[in-house]
Each structure stands twice: as C-alpha cells, then as structure tokens.
Amino acid sequence: MTLNTSGISVPADAIIGYRRDGRPIRPIAGGAPQPGEGVETGEPVVVVPAAVVEPPAPAPAEPRFTADDIQRARQEEKDKLYKRLQTVEEQNKKFLDEIEAQRKQREEAQAEEARKRQEAQAEAKRKAEEDMSAKELLQQKEQEWASRFEQIERQREEERLLFEKEQAFNNLQQYIQRRVGEETNELAPELLDFVGGNTPEEVEASIATVKAKTQAILESVQQAAIQQRASMRGVSPTGYSTTGPMDSDPGTKSYSLSDLRDMPMSEYAKIRGQLGVGNAAQNQRGLYS
Secondary structure, eight states: OEEETTSOEEOTTOOOEEOTTSOEEOOOOOOSOOTTOSOTTSSOOOEEOOOOOOOOOOOOOOOOOOHHHHHHHHHHHHHHHHHHHHHHHHHHHHHHHHHHHHHHHHHHHHHHHHHHHHHHHHHHHHHHHHHOOHHHHHHHHHHHHHHHHHHHHHHHHHHHHHHHHHHHHHHHHHHHHHHHHHTGGGSOGGGGGGOOOSSHHHHHHHHHHHHHHHHHHHHHOHHHHHHHHHTOOOOOTTOOOSOOGGGSOOOSOOOOHHHHHHOOHHHHHHHHHHHTOHHHHHTTOOTTO
16 A cells, blocks of 8 residues: 555555556555554555656647748749739630731722622613613603703703893983982982882982982071082983992892892892992993894
8 A cells, every 4th residue: 555645545556547548547555664654554655756747749830931932923923913914804805806807808898799789880880871772762862952942941041031121220320310310409418328119109209309308408597408409410421329338249049030030120220249240330331243
C-alpha cells in the first residue's frame, strides 16, 4: 500500500490513469515513511506524488504572408484579368469586323442589282424604240406638233392681248394729257399727280377733285395763288403718269390672259416694264413689227 499526497493509501499496483498512448499510470513509491506516519498496520507506507499531466499539443501556427507575397499575388490576379479582357476585346473586334464585311457585301450586292436593273430598263427602252412602227412614230410627231401649235397660239393670243392693252393704256394717257392741258388753268401744278384713273370717267372725277382742291387753295391764299400762276409750267409732252416712284419695281409675278384682260390701267401701268412693251410704245412700233 502507498499514500498519495492527500494521505489516502493506494495499492502499489493500482492504476491511477492512462497515458496518451494507452499505457497505464501506476503510483511510484516515494521512500520509507517517516516515524509516526502511516497507519497502524505495520505495512510500509509509500507516498505517491501527484500525477503528471502532459500539456496539450500546441495548435499549428497560421501561415503568415509578407508584403512582397501580397504584391506578387495581386500582380498575378491583374495579369489574369488583363488577359481575359484582351481576349474579350479581340473577340468583340472580330465580331464587328464580320458585321462590317457583311454590310459592305450587302451594299455592293444592292448597287450591282440596281446597276443591272438600270441597264435592263435602258435596253428595254432602246428595243422598244427600235420596234416602234412608222405609224406610232407619226402619231408621236403629230402630238408634238399639236402641242407646239397650241403653244404658239397661246403666245400669239398673249401678244394680241398685250397689244390691245398697251393701245388702251396709251389712249388713256393721251386722254389724261389732253384733259390736263384743257384744264391746266384751273389745276394747281402741285396737284397734277392726283389726276388719273383707269377709265375716262375716273379721270374726269379726279380732275373735278383736283379742281375743287385748287379752288379752295386759291380762295384761302389768293396772293400765293397769283405767284404760283406766274410760275406755272405747262403740261409735259409725255403727260402725267399715275405711276409713283414706289411703283417702278413690279416684281416678277406672272399673269394669265384673263388677268391681263381684266387688269385696271393703274395696275397695268406698273407692270409694263416687266412685260417688255413700254419701249415699243415709246418708239411707235407695234408688237408684230
């Protein structure tokens, strides 16, 4: 029997524990007991030391990386990423090149088709003209001659109408000059521009208006009227036109035969230069000379 550190007797062959490899742990005798120690059995007493417990195995250390290791890993990942991006760009460029090539081929095919279609149309027209009979050609020429004759007739009708209009205009201007000459003593020179009209009746009405205004001026300023009468000029050989300085540019408007036929003389006077008949009237030449 032995005693452990707590003073409890333990048999020498008792198992007090097991090692990690499975071997039993038994008490070890610590030497002869001291006098007065132990139990009264007469048997030797062995002091058992405390059981030795092995410390647990240390946990494996975690791996540690240096700054160079981290930088190297980053560079490797960047290289992998750039390579993938480069591959994607190459594939995208190849795809776009294929699309562009297809577009050019399609446009070239369309242009070639249009060219062939135009050539076919031109050839068909040429053959149709070659196959046209003499009768059809004669009919076509007759239509052209009829159209030309109609155009000539329109021109002659327009010239005739312009001649008549110009003659009526000149007659009206001569009438105005004659009446102004007859009434010159009763018309103020400053008011002669107001004498005019589209018909003899309108001319007479304007002369009456000018005479009334002249009489009113004479009655209000008799002395001024005497001075004006002394310096009064005669009627110009060319007469007084109803056309003002602002009417010298009639524009480029075209007129139909009905417009010319129904046009008032005041309006006709504005467009004579545009129609090219003013010079002919001044030179006493007809439109057909």
